[in-house]
Amino acid sequence: MNSEEIRERFIKFFEAKGHVRLPSAPLVLKDDPSVLFTSAGMQPLVPYFNGVKQPPAKRLVTIQKVFRATDIEEVGKDGYHQTFFEMLGNFGIGDYWKKEAIDWGWELLTKQFGFDPATLVATVYFDDDEAFDIWTKELALLPNDRMFRLGNLALGDDTNFWSPGPIGLCGPCSEVFVDRGPQPGVAPHRCDPSENCGRYLEIWNFVFQQYDRKADGSLTPLKMKNIDTGVGLERLAQVLQGVAGDAYRTDLFQPLMKKIESLSGKKYGQAKDVDLSMRIVAEHSRAATFFIADGIAPSNEWRGYVLRRLIRRAALHGRTSA
Numbered sequence: 001m002n003s004e005e006i007r008e009r010f011i012k013f014f015e016a017k018g019h020v021r022l023p024s025a026p027l028v029l030k031d032d033p034s035v036l037f038t039s040a041g042m043q044p045l046v047p048y049f050n051g052v053k054q055p056p057a058k059r060l061v062t063i064q065k066v067f068r069a070t071d072i073e074e075v076g077k078d079g080y081h082q083t084f085f086e087m088l089g090n091f092g093i094g095d096y097w098k099k100e101a102i103d104w105g106w107e108l109l110t111k112q113f114g115f116d117p118a119t120l121v122a123t124v125y126f127d128d129d130e131a132f133d134i135w136t137k138e139l140a141l142l143p144n145d146r147m148f149r150l151g152n153l154a155l156g157d158d159t160n161f162w163s164p165g166p167i168g169l170c171g172p173c174s175e176v177f178v179d180r181g182p183q184p185g186v187a188p189h190r191c192d193p194s195e196n197c198g199r200y201l202e203i204w205n206f207v208f209q210q211y212d213r214k215a216d217g218s219l220t221p222l223k224m225k226n227i228d229t230g231v232g233l234e235r236l237a238q239v240l241q242g243v244a245g246d247a248y249r250t251d252l253f254q255p256l257m258k259k260i261e262s263l264s265g266k267k268y269g270q271a272k273d274v275d276l277s278m279r280i281v282a283e284h285s286r287a288a289t290f291f292i293a294d295g296i297a298p299s300n301e302w303r304g305y306v307l308r309r310l311i312r313r314a315a316l317h318g319r320t321s322a
């Protein structure tokens with residue numbers, strides 16, 4: 001299934017469930033100077049979630065272009081870290097809750113996209129019995145031994161508790177992962193989905209937005225509960241195109257990789273250091289292109305500096321190894 005078919009299938013599925021499609025917002029949000037870049041599908045929708053603006057509908061679906069600067073140094077080391085990606089998301093604004101979100105996500109993954117249920121595992125926040133019971137009893141989608149309870153804010157572990165920043169809308173979340181089986185050099189018992197051991201590939205995050213976090217860290221329950229979900233298109237494409245763990249072999253990156261191969265005269269998949277550089281050139285030049293298309297220019301400060309860093313890192317790797 002190519003990436004365009006994945007996008008359309010996602011959108012159509014949620015339109016059939018009453019969601020209204022909105023276009024992607026730019027990488028720089030005009031109304032929210034607090035964030036450097038749009039880093040999640042929910043960010044452009046925050047005024048709807050917190051009741052400041054009336055949403056066009058209570059159910060929304062988007063494909064949002066996002067950028068996460070925190071991952072710049074990780075890009076290249078493996079096939080799945082990226083700074084820029086497309087996030088597919090369905091959202092319920094004071095409308096449906098955990099059961100529908102999980103049910104629909106599972107239906108889309110297993111019935112429409114053909115994921116084998118036996119290859120999937122899910123996580124919940126450590127004390128979220130409601131979500132755990134939805135997965136294991138109410139909808140009976142997964143057995144207990146393919147569920148993981150993770151995180152605990154009181155112990156400083158925010159796994160499975162999602163927020164776009166230190167303050168504001170947040171809540172426990174539940175994630176679906178593809179279990180790729182034990183990986184070379186990693187003992188199976190030493191790896192859970194919160195670790196970066198390569199065994200579990202995150203597919204979908206369901207955030208149950210139910211708190212407003214204040215500057216002192218306290219959580220105030222929201223009057224209106226919201227559903228915020230996110231699926232990385234590049235991740236879905238990896239699995240559906242049979243190249244799990246390597247986004248650079250999907251149709252989203254192949255044209256770029258082929259171009260890099262023809263410019264460098266080298267082949268992807270033959271030498272570790274060359275692969276690392278090829279990935280960096282492909283990923284950063286793709287991200288930089290979207291920056292420029294959204295009006296960001298290279299500079300010494302702020303957003304322009306991030307763009308300059310991307311271009312520099314890509315250029316350096318283009319010269320040294322690729």
Ligand code: ALA
Pocket residue numbers: 039040041042162205206207228229230
């Ligand atoms: N907002 C959630 C995320 O970015 C879905 O993972």
